[in-house]
Amino acid sequence: MSSVSPSAPRTGPAGAPPAGSRPGxxxxxxxxxxxxxxxxxxxxxxxxxxxxxxxxxxxxxxxxxxxxxxxSVGELLSDVATSRFTGGFVVPDTGSLRGDLERYAANMARDLSDPDTLALVRATLGSGGEQGAAACQGDRRQQLAAILEREEARGGGTPSLDHLTDALVAPLYYRAVFTDLPLATAWARDLVARLLPDEAPQLPADR
Amino acid sequence: MSSVSPSAPRTGPAGAPPAGSRPGxxxxxxxxxxxxxxxxxxxxxxxxxxxxxxxxxxxxxxxxxxxxxxxSVGELLSDVATSRFTGGFVVPDTGSLRGDLERYAANMARDLSDPDTLALVRATLGSGGEQGAAACQGDRRQQLAAILEREEARGGGTPSLDHLTDALVAPLYYRAVFTDLPLATAWARDLVARLLPDEAPQLPADR
DNA sequence: CCAGTATCGCACCGATGACTGCTTTTATTG
DNA sequence: CAATAAAAGCAGTCATCGGTGCGATACTGG
CATH class of the missing domain: 1.10.10.60 (Homeodomain-like)
Known part of the structure; x- marks a missing residue:
């Protein structure tokens, strides 16, 4: 008998600067x-x-x-998670697909390694429902799509976006959220290596 | 000023049938x-x-x-998740590593497709903390280890357990928890195919 | 069959979370 | 600079959550 509050005026849909009213x-x-x-x-x-x-x-x-x-707490968490995970870091542009992915994966690993971030993800998943889950991904998909698109323009055949998600994003998130294993950057690089067979890694030293 | 209740007698540690006391x-x-x-x-x-x-x-x-x-609710959820995810289904034994993995992945996909199960996972992650996260995995690691061990006894070289987790378990869980993409068994089979290069799939028809 | 004990049900209390009118402050617009 | 409307603050109500002490109940071992 709760959960629905039909009265709240709530101008902006709790997202970013309220649409057209008062960003003051x-x-x-x-x-x-x-x-x-x-x-x-x-x-x-x-x-x-x-x-x-x-x-x-x-x-x-x-x-x-x-x-x-x-x-509600759920919407609040979703909002926080959204603004935390969107537009966060810039998409790397190292000139090669492998380099971009290694850099991107390393960034993600470092990001998800932060216990606070992790706690936010868990909490958002818990009370944010479907929307919260989506919020925890932020731009990830668009960003990866951008990397892929750039590589395609460059010529080479690229793996599909879904494949990329399975091989890169999923392991990162899974390890972070479900296990207590460390998210080493070396391991992140291994993920890219398994995704893109052959040839040497592009980034000898990390960062 | 909460979270610790120093008084509760609580004989069994809230796990399975109370250790030695009264399973009555x-x-x-x-x-x-x-x-x-x-x-x-x-x-x-x-x-x-x-x-x-x-x-x-x-x-x-x-x-x-x-x-x-x-x-607390957290412990309760962890307990429920534990008993829900441990000893659930039997480890398949089809005679080949690929067959075992395909069957196992399909089972997992079907299991995680259930919205109720998914909701339980999310809720447990939310308020169960680290322990809850572990509870959501159940025996997965042991079961996969068993499959691997059997294959090793059979002779062939096997991927490492971590690799298996990254390539199989992680995508399944990630898709289920974070996205609204369907967990098709065909896709699950693809995961195995990408993990184990070459050779034809072992299970033409599913189940 | 009986004693012993773990476990559950009941009544109860303090604390606080969710939510609501109304007033006051603050940003925008002419 | 004045008018206007949106958003934040304030006080207060209602429901219910978390937690405790005690008596009743049902399971176990001899």
Whole structure:
């Protein structure tokens, strides 16, 4: 008998700067504060239940505001995850497919190695449902597609996007989320090596 | 100021039939009822918050019982996930590594395709923390190790367990948890094919 | 069949989470 | 600079979650 709050005005759909209304200073500041509070609380992992009042209190914002802008913890987490995982890092351009992928995989590995990030992913999956799951991927697909497209323009035959996801993205995410194995960059490079048979690796030293 | 309940007697560590104490009729029945209630509630996905009182009510069990046997929602979910994912299906034995893996991957795909199972995984990840994540894997590693060991006894060189995880388990889980792409058995077979180059597939018709 | 004990049900309490009108502040627009 | 409307703050209500002490119950071993 809950879950639906038919009254909330909620102008913007809780995504980025509210569509056409008021991107002004305060809203943005509140949004940032809430986002940071969520990240911190999720990172703390004190089993603090991550509830709206707690988030609001830590953000120095009134709970009402959070209730109105975001409807529930799930939506809030999805929003945070979205802005955390989209536009994050730039797509590498090393000149070769292998180089791009190795760089990209290494970036992803480093990103997912952060315990705070990992906690955010888990929490978002837990209460963000289908939407939250999507949010945890961010641009990944577009970014990989861009790499692939560039390589195609360059000439060579490329693996499909799905194949790439299976061979690269999936192992990274799986290890991070489900196991406690370390996400070494050497291992990430191995993934690329298995995906692209033969020929020597492009990046001798990492970063 | 929560998370630790120093008083609870809690004889069995909330795992399977209580170690040496009392596997008797009622306890087992209660346990089963609670487990089923959790599964149903998680499956319902009504955003019902999945709280202890709610679980207890649906199980027809008093909340106190749940509080005492399991300490928190996280532990409860971990327990349910563990018993859901361990000893589930038998390790296939088709006589060849490829056959075993294809069969195993297909089973896993079918298993993870169930929306209820998926919801359980997500919820467990969300509030079960590290332990919950481990619980979602069940015997997978041992089972794959068994398949590998059998193949080694048979003679052939086998891929490493980690490699197997990256190439098979990870994509399955990733697709299920993070995307809404279907987990077709044909695709699962492709995964095996990419893992084991050359030679024709062993199972012409599935199941 | 009986004693012993683990386990469950019941009544109860404090704390706090979810949600709602109303007022006040702040950003935009002319 | 003034008017307007959106968004945030405030106070307060209601439901219910988390947790405890005690008595009743059912399982186990002799």
């Amino acid at each position: 200073g305060r809203s943005a500041r509140v949004r940032a504060a809430v986002h940071r509070a969520v990240k911190e609380l999720v990172a703390d992992e004190s089993g603090d239940a991550l509830t709206i009042p707690v988030v609001a209190a830590r953000a120095g914002v009134h709970a009402t505001t959070v209730y109105r802008r975001w409807g | 009729g009622r306890s087992a029945r209660v346990r089963a009822a609670v487990h089923r209630a959790v599964k149903e509630l998680v499956a319902d996905e009504s955003g019902d918050a999945l709280t202890i009182p709610v679980v207890a009510a649906r199980a027809g069990v008093h909340a106190t019982t749940v509080y005492r046997r399991w300490g």
